Amino acid sequence: MNTSNQQTDTLPEIWLISSWILENNQEFAKHLGGSYAKAAVIQASDLADMIISGDTDYNPNKNEENERRYELIIRNMCLLARSFSEAGFLPILSVQVHSQFYLDAFCNYLRGGVLRFVTLVDETSDSPADIDNKGLVIQARDLSTSDIIDSMLQNSGDARIM
Numbered sequence: 001m002n003t004s005n006q007q008t009d010t011l012p013e014i015w016l017i018s019s020w021i022l023e024n025n026q027e028f029a030k031h032l033g034g035s036y037a038k039a040a041v042i043q044a045s046d047l048a049d050m051i052i053s054g055d056t057d058y059n060p061n062k063n064e065e066n067e068r069r070y071e072l073i074i075r076n077m078c079l080l081a082r083s084f085s086e087a088g089f090l091p092i093l094s095v096q097v098h099s100q101f102y103l104d105a106f107c108n109y110l111r112g113g114v115l116r117f118v119t120l121v122d123e124t125s126d127s128p129a130d131i132d133n134k135g136l137v138i139q140a141r142d143l144s145t146s147d148i149i150d151s152m153l154q155n156s157g158d159a160r161i162m
């Protein structure tokens with residue numbers, strides 16, 4: 001029996017959570033990670049804290065230095081995600097994805113896996129217009145954290161962008 005055409009390995013899965021909710025911005029990735037036996041939550045804010053440059057803001061739309069820092073954060077988040085995935089952990093990345101350009105960067109760095117992209121918004125915020133139709137968008141107003149996580153898991157197929 002020829003098994004060379006059969007795929008025995010499954011593709012690695014990575015979650016990318018872009019929360020535009022002003023409160024508890026980083027908690028959703030941690031709660032999603034709690035739904036899995038082995039998960040690694042990688043927060044953009046933790047990587048941003050490693051970069052000492054005077055400004056703690058990493059919004060790439062602010063200035064050229066912030067754009068450089070944001071791109072460095074993306075690259076390192078993806079390197080960590082690949083490393084954790086190879087070690088058997090489910091990587092969950094938490095960062096505000098500011099445009100389709102940066103979403104494409106995540107896709108390029110994470111090629112070869114299943115990427116699930118979720119954007120969380122509420123009445124105080126909207127996701128960037130050029131990525132509105134990508135992945136799963138959850139209007140989190142009036143939803144508990146548990147309801148948000150349940151929605152992510154129940155609609156994980158809709159979240160898949162690659």
